[in-house]
Amino acid sequence: MSDLRRPNFPIEPLILNRWSPRAFVPQSMPYNDLATMFEAARWAPSAYNQQPWRFHYALRDDANWLSFLDLLDPFNRGWAQHASALVFVFSARSSRGRDDKVRAIPSHSFDTGAACTLFSLQATALGYHAHTVAGLDYEAARQQLAVPQNMAVEVAIAVGRRANPETLPTELQQRERPSTRLPLSERFFAGPFAGEPQTQRELPQ
Numbered sequence: 730m731s732d733l734r735r736p737n738f739p740i741e742p743l744i745l746n747r748w749s750p751r752a753f754v755p756q757s758m759p760y761n762d763l764a765t766m767f768e769a770a771r772w773a774p775s776a777y778n779q780q781p782w783r784f785h786y787a788l789r790d791d792a793n794w795l796s797f798l799d800l801l802d803p804f805n806r807g808w809a810q811h812a813s814a815l816v817f818v819f820s821a822r823s824s825r826g827r828d829d830k831v832r833a834i835p836s837h838s839f840d841t842g843a844a845c846t847l848f849s850l851q852a853t854a855l856g857y858h859a860h861t862v863a864g865l866d867y868e869a870a871r872q873q874l875a876v877p878q879n880m881a882v883e884v885a886i887a888v889g890r891r892a893n894p895e896t897l898p899t900e901l902q903q904r905e906r907p908s909t910r911l912p913l914s915e916r917f918f919a920g921p922f923a924g925e926p927q928t929q930r931e932l933p934q
């Protein structure tokens with residue numbers, strides 16, 4: 730593990746080993762491996778255990794592969810075309826109760842993010858890498874994948890086995906490494922906000 734990924738307190742190695750590469754070996758993967766990642770996502774916590782997530786996938790040999798890939802923006806499509814699976818993640822903004830009333834699920838994205846994290850960790854545990862992508866055409870995804878009105882399009886996740894960084898275009902090769910994180914003291918605090926302005930700093934890529 731690189732020096733950029735040294736935790737201040739010892740944590741599970743799986744957490745540090747998960748990162749988001751762009752160089753993937755363009756090969757097919759067994760559905761059972763993807764299903765194991767879905768299984769991990771399935772056990773995520775969610776408000777009232779509503780499990781508002783929905784994952785739709787295409788394996789690179791599937792008939793849907795190219796149409797899924799086409800929904801990514803050109804930058805992401807450039808590298809994700811080599812992945813083994815592409816998963817689109819959706820969340821339900823509302824649910825119908827036993828009393829037949831429709832109620833909003835305020836935490837639909839939060840819950841689904843938790844499921845995505847477990848998915849990515851399980852991918853790492855199986856020797857794959859999962860790279861989340863928000864750079865996609867959300868409206869086209871809604872149309873092409875026939876997403877129901879009450880479902881939000883969240884992200885896509887490219888999954889595959891890591892390839893040699895030299896398979897990437899030169900400008901991406903130097904970005905092909907695990908990133909670091911802000912210090913604990915910049916994001917985690919005892920007690921309330923201390924009144925300082927909370928403008929988010931732009932971070933180096």
Ligand SMILES: Cc1cc2nc3c(=O)[nH]c(=O)nc-3n(C[C@H](O)[C@H](O)[C@H](O)COP(=O)(O)O)c2cc1C
Nearest residue numbers: 747748749750805860861862863864865884907908
């Ligand atoms: C919601 C979300 C959207 C992202 N969108 C993109 C994207 O469109 N393209 C990309 O190359 N990486 C994308 N990423 C990957 C992040 O840049 C990456 O997770 C972050 O830099 C931290 O690096 P790490 O995952 O390697 O630890 C996204 C990640 C998340 C969680």
